[in-house]
Amino acid sequence: MRMYRREEEVDGMAVDPLKAVHTVPGITGHEVCHYFFGPQYRYDWETTLEQMTVLETVSDDTLVFLQTHKRIWPASQRDVLFWSHMRKLPNENDRDGPDLWTVVNNSTTHLDYPPNVGKCVRIYLKVCLLCQTRVDPPKDGAPLTRDNISCKITYCSVVNPGGWAPASVLRAVYKREYPKFLKRFTAYVVNQTKNKPIMF
Numbered sequence: 248m249r250m251y252r253r254e255e256e257v258d259g260m261a262v263d264p265l266k267a268v269h270t271v272p273g274i275t276g277h278e279v280c281h282y283f284f285g286p287q288y289r290y291d292w293e294t295t296l297e298q299m300t301v302l303e304t305v306s307d308d309t310l311v312f313l314q315t316h317k318r319i320w321p322a323s324q325r326d327v328l329f330w331s332h333m334r335k336l337p338n339e340n341d342r343d344g345p346d347l348w349t350v351v352n353n354s355t356t357h358l359d360y361p362p363n364v365g366k367c368v369r370i371y372l373k374v375c376l377l378c379q380t381r382v383d384p385p386k387d388g389a390p391l392t393r394d395n396i397s398c399k400i401t402y403c404s405v406v407n408p409g410g411w412a413p414a415s416v417l418r419a420v421y422k423r424e425y426p427k428f429l430k431r432f433t434a435y436v437v438n439q440t441k442n443k444p445i446m447f
């Protein structure tokens with residue numbers, strides 16, 4: 248996994264854009280996005296999650312979430328309200344190749360859940376998960392197995408922590424949590440799919 252960060256501050260708060268690139272053998276982009284988007288799986292892999300509610304089902308590929316994350320000392324507890332959209336993208340570079348898949352999470356508002364009312368500070372985020380499946384067909388024309396596929400995952404995020412938190416604390420949290428989060432999530436997808444038919 249390669250991680251890239253740019254140190255940026257808005258109103259004195261660290262909002263460092265992050266890009267992580269990780270290639271995982273044995274899974275497809277559709278499978279990665281399916282488990283990242285699906286609310287039914289989130290408590291299994293999102294370890295900092297305390298509470299998750301689907302506020303709105305806009306369509307089968309677009310949901311509105313309200314999430315409360317566990318407090319990370321010494322900062323106040325955070326929550327986040329965002330729409331989440333999953334879609335397949337045509338492979339512009341190789342029309343015969345597997346499609347790309349993406350999930351975009353973008354902060355939004357909801358009249359019934361105004362920010363900073365209770366104990367939580369509302370954070371604001373933009374997240375893009377872009378997945379490119381690679382197929383290396385077996386030489387002898389044998390049926391395709393999970394040994395012949397891999398997925399290049401690009402995860403980009405910008406998180407505004409909402410209320411003030413020391414930049415040193417935020418950067419320490421992100422540096423510790425993002426690699427854990429991405430490795431745990433991708434290991435979860437490998438484990439969930441290993442005995443299932445390949446979902447392209």
Ligand SMILES: CCCCCc1ccc(-c2ccc(S(=O)(=O)CCO)cc2)cc1CCc1ccccn1
Pocket residue numbers: 293295314316317319322323325327352370372374406408412416417420421424425428
């Ligand atoms: C003082 C700490 C303030 C930051 C707390 C924080 C902020 C944002 C988030 C977070 C991270 C990923 C997403 S997502 O990619 O949309 C997936 C769906 O859950 C949404 C929210 C989490 C956490 C808690 C700490 C933390 C930081 C990174 C990674 C994981 N955990």
